[in-house]
Amino acid sequence: MKRHQVTIIDIAQKLNISKSTVSRALTGHPSVRSDTRQAVMELAQQMDYQRNMLAINLSSSQSKTIGIIVPEFVTSFFPIVIMGAQEIAAQVGYSVLISQSNETYETEVANAKVMLANRVDGVLISMTRETKNFEHFDVFKRKGIPLVFFNRVCHDIETPKVVVDDYEGAFKATEHLILLGKERIAHLAGPPSLYISRKRLEGYKDALRKHKRPILDDLIISYDLTLEKVKIYVKYLLDLPTPPDALFAVNDPTAIEAIKVIKEQGLSIPEQIAVVGFSNDYGSALIEPGLTTMAQPTREIGQVAAQLLLDQIHTDSSVWKPITRVLKTELIIRGSSQRN
Template sequence: MKRHQVTIIDIARQLNLSKSTVSRALTGHASVKEDTRQAVLTLAKALDYQRNMLAINLSSSQSRTIGIIVPEFVTSFFPVVIMGAQEIADQAGYTVLICQSNESYETEVANARTMIANRVDGVLVSLTRETRNFDHLAVFQRKAVPMVFFNRICYDIDVPKVVVDDYEGAFKATEHLIQTGKRRIAHLAGPMSLYISRKRLEGYKDALRKHNLPIDDDLIISYDLNLERAKIYVNYLLDLPEPPDALFAVNDPTALEALKIIKARGLSIPDQIAVVGFSNDYGSSLIEPGLTTIAQPTRDIGRIAAQLLLEQINSETTTWKPVTRVLKTELIVRGSSVKP
């Protein structure tokens, strides 16, 4: 049996009020007397009245929804970013629509279409490792839908961005290894399609240059962040005639995979080989030895990205200054690089 959907008319009839008075009472209009408003709200709650948000939003040309497109949920990074963004969105009265692309460009394109179809007021985007064409994201600009990139960004589209100083973080990680006496430092880099991978590689190289250490191409491997391949590359590095005495990994999952392989091969950490990651993922402090890593202000990335987006949404102009907010990182030293 189909359940009757309570409407404003039902409430108006029971209280002998006009439909417009009930509507204004439900939306908190100042013209409605307090006793009338309370009577409407009490009855609405008793009848389990659900406001038709779609109709309300269509009439105001806003959905009160922001979209977030992320490439994966494998690590703790993106869920924590989303928590930060949702905190700001909730405070402003916005609902959050989340899409995860699973590192697939085609899925990311479909996610962008989903956001457009759901009439989001703005969107936060972090790219997949496969994304090299940005036409699906340029659609947001053509439709005057505000957009902010974070973490994995695109400089081909002139919108606000929130990143950490990936170069500085990688420089600090590599210099830390040098300062502990390491000289053959390998780098498992991310795909060069990602700006963060390029900046972390650049920071790694410049730290070597600063300390007059050679840049050995045999010790640098760029890969697609597939951890099954990470296993192959770590074993390759360990099997070199002159294996590395340290490894700087593009992210914590890569570093953690490397630690498992190194331990399985019976090598001493950090004496024979030290490891440093990037991100300070949840598991990096739980393993033995703990993973030395570069911590990012993850929740702040989400908060700031959402704030920049809401500033655009609430702006009276469709021309926004494409600011880039660069946040600092912190070196967290644990047992994978220095003995306790």
């Protein structure tokens, strides 16, 4: 016996609403009330309704897909951001196309072309550490495809952005070390090309200024986030005539590598040197001693970015607003800066 194919008409009759309302609910149209959309989605799932996506896409000129371009999958940060974005996209029937750029500009450009070829309706982007030319992003703007930058953002393009307060987080991290009585606080900074690196360096310096600590150039090292280099830089710091008694790292992977080197050198943490990272990556609670860090609301970053993107998709491009959402960080104190 041939199985009956559930249609929009079936759902409309069951809920006693119009076919057009069902159609708009299934495609995430903002004009549909949230309770109506939820009722339609739940019934569609119960009835095993399968949308004809090809027909929907051709009729609406939309792919019902958003793209996400991230620089790496080495840390837990970007996968968790993507999970948050997928949650929001799935609520309104959108699929997600994901690509990672392996921290190279050329791959990022290639990934952007893949998004265009797949006719995505919008793109969430976090740039690579190499990206200084933004032409591949401008293409989306010229074609009227919405963009939202998050974490590593481009300030040369007017479009929504989602960031954390990197300055405040770095300030609090450094001040935490100062209040522990640390006098010579080093900073392993990220590449100056990244806005987050510059803001975290600025927060570090201002905390030192507030507490009348000198800003010493030999204690500040900017690097390209290649973790193999952390061993070289930490050894350099420890070999100084007067080595640092604390280290604030631009991110958790850097801080974790630093802890490994410090332990190899036979130094006690935090007594001889305390360490603080940034982001609260998965490994920060697993290393011994546990890493003190500035936690970011990682899943929320993805959720907020996806919602901003969907808002643009469902709004006339002439009224897009290049707003920036700034989320707060939280100091998580663990053994790397806390005496037992």
